[in-house]
Amino acid sequence: MTIRAVAIALDLAPDWSLLRTRYPSDHPVTIIGGERERATTLAAAESAVAGGRFLVLAPLEAFADLASLATVTRITERLRAPDGCPWDREQTHASLRPHLLEEAYEALAALDSGDPARLRDELGDLFFQIAIHAQLAREEGAFDAAEVARRLNEKLIRRHPHVFKGQEIAGGDLLLQWERIKRDEKEGGAQSLLGGVPRELPALFAAERMQERAARVKLEPPRLELPLDIDDEEFLGDLLFDLVAAARLSGFDAEAALRAANERFAAHVGRVEARAAESGRALESYAPDEMRQLWEETA
Numbered sequence: 433m434t435i436r437a438v439a440i441a442l443d444l445a446p447d448w449s450l451l452r453t454r455y456p457s458d459h460p461v462t463i464i465g466g467e468r469e470r471a472t473t474l475a476a477a478e479s480a481v482a483g484g485r486f487l488v489l490a491p492l493e494a495f496a497d498l499a500s501l502a503t504v505t506r507i508t509e510r511l512r513a514p515d516g517c518p519w520d521r522e523q524t525h526a527s528l529r530p531h532l533l534e535e536a537y538e539a540l541a542a543l544d545s546g547d548p549a550r551l552r553d554e555l556g557d558l559f560f561q562i563a564i565h566a567q568l569a570r571e572e573g574a575f576d577a578a579e580v581a582r583r584l585n586e587k588l589i590r591r592h593p594h595v596f597k598g599q600e601i602a603g604g605d606l607l608l609q610w611e612r613i614k615r616d617e618k619e620g621g622a623q624s625l626l627g628g629v630p631r632e633l634p635a636l637f638a639a640e641r642m643q644e645r646a647a648r649v650k651l652e653p654p655r656l657e658l659p660l661d662i663d664d665e666e667f668l669g670d671l672l673f674d675l676v677a678a679a680r681l682s683g684f685d686a687e688a689a690l691r692a693a694n695e696r697f698a699a700h701v702g703r704v705e706a707r708a709a710e711s712g713r714a715l716e717s718y719a720p721d722e723m724r725q726l727w728e729e730t731a
Contacts, residue, residue, distance in 0.1 A: 440487040448478050453499045455489060462488040501559075505577045508563040512571070525568055532561045590617070607648045608716045624705060625649065625715065626698050635690035636672075642697060649715040650723050651704065653697070703730040 440446050457475040463484040472480055474489070481487060511520040535558045542554040563577060570576035591613050593599040594606075602609045611625065625648075629641045646652070662668050679686040704723075707730055708715050718726060 437491050438489045440489070442481055442484050442487055446481075446487060451489075455492065459492075460490045462490075464488060504559060504563050505566070508560065508567045512564070512567050520564065523564065523568070525565060528561065528564065528568075532565070535561050587617075603716075605716075611645070611648050612714065612716060624698075624702060625651075626701055635687050635694060638694050639690060639697075642694060642701075646697075646701060650718065650720045651701065651715070651727065652720070652724070653700070653727055654724075700727070700730060 451474060455474050457473065459474045461472055461474055461477050463470045463472060463477060463481055464486040465484040470480065470484075477487060508520075511517045514521075535554070539551070539554040539558050542551040545551075562580070566575070566577040566580050589596045591610060593613075594601050594609075602612070614628065615625075625645055626642050629638055629645065631638070633641065662671070676686045679689060704726055705715065707726060708718070715723075
């Protein structure tokens with residue numbers, strides 16, 4: 433790996449606060465002005481740059497820039513090296529699967545705790561999971577962390593034309609535009625409305641996400657009429673808890689039952705999409721009453 437010096441033209445004042453996050457205060461720097469060079473440290477340079485034309489920061493050690501995301505990938509590569517960490521060297525995508533899941537849940541728990549320091553640390557652990565999967569893929573010749581970043585950045589720019597291209601939000605509905613762009617990304621625009629909801633999600637979370645996606649195209653299937661209004665989160669939690677208890681006492685697995693309902697819903701949405709495709713129409717073009725009729729016709 434090549435570590436290079438950094439030269440900054442002093443046409444404008446450098447961002448000293450940024451430099452201090454990247455380099456230690458005693459890091460060697462050189463101030464160049466005409467034919468004169470002055471060796472100093474980062475801490476002393478701010479008051480000594482007058483008359484200088486360039487500020488040259490000596491190369492950092494390979495792992496010295498601890499505030500850089502790139503250092504995470506370099507450390508991960510070092511851990512996987514022949515003389516690296518025995519535990520990291522024996523990992524595979526499959527063996528890391530439970531760790532990725534665990535770190536994601538720990539990040540969620542930190543988010544719910546409201547503790548910024550805890551969230552910061554858990555996001556770091558989650559980022560390491562991304563880095564080590566990217567390193568494994570690099571060793572396999574599939575892709576690397578730079579390709580992960582490139583594809584992500586391309587996608588973010590492509591999905592936000594109202595931000596990066598100054599385009600008006602189509603129809604004024606941001607979520608509808610988001611879904612249309614996502615479907616168009618797939619070859620032939622064949623991506624299902626629910627295709628991005630992983631079937632491995634817990635059933636309750638999956639049901640919520642699937643209904644969310646469907647609602648974006650005004651697809652609101654009829655629901656069972658409850659004898660009361662739900663306007664309290666604590667009551668809703670108790671109601672769900674009681675439903676699980678009723679399922680258990682009746683000999684049913686509540687998770688499996690909801691997962692099966694999710695699959696039935698996904699299959700029905702698939703039929704709606706197929707009928708819309710036969711008519712040569714996009715789902716978002718249907719008015720709410722038309723969508724209800726289409727739902728009933730494909731039951």
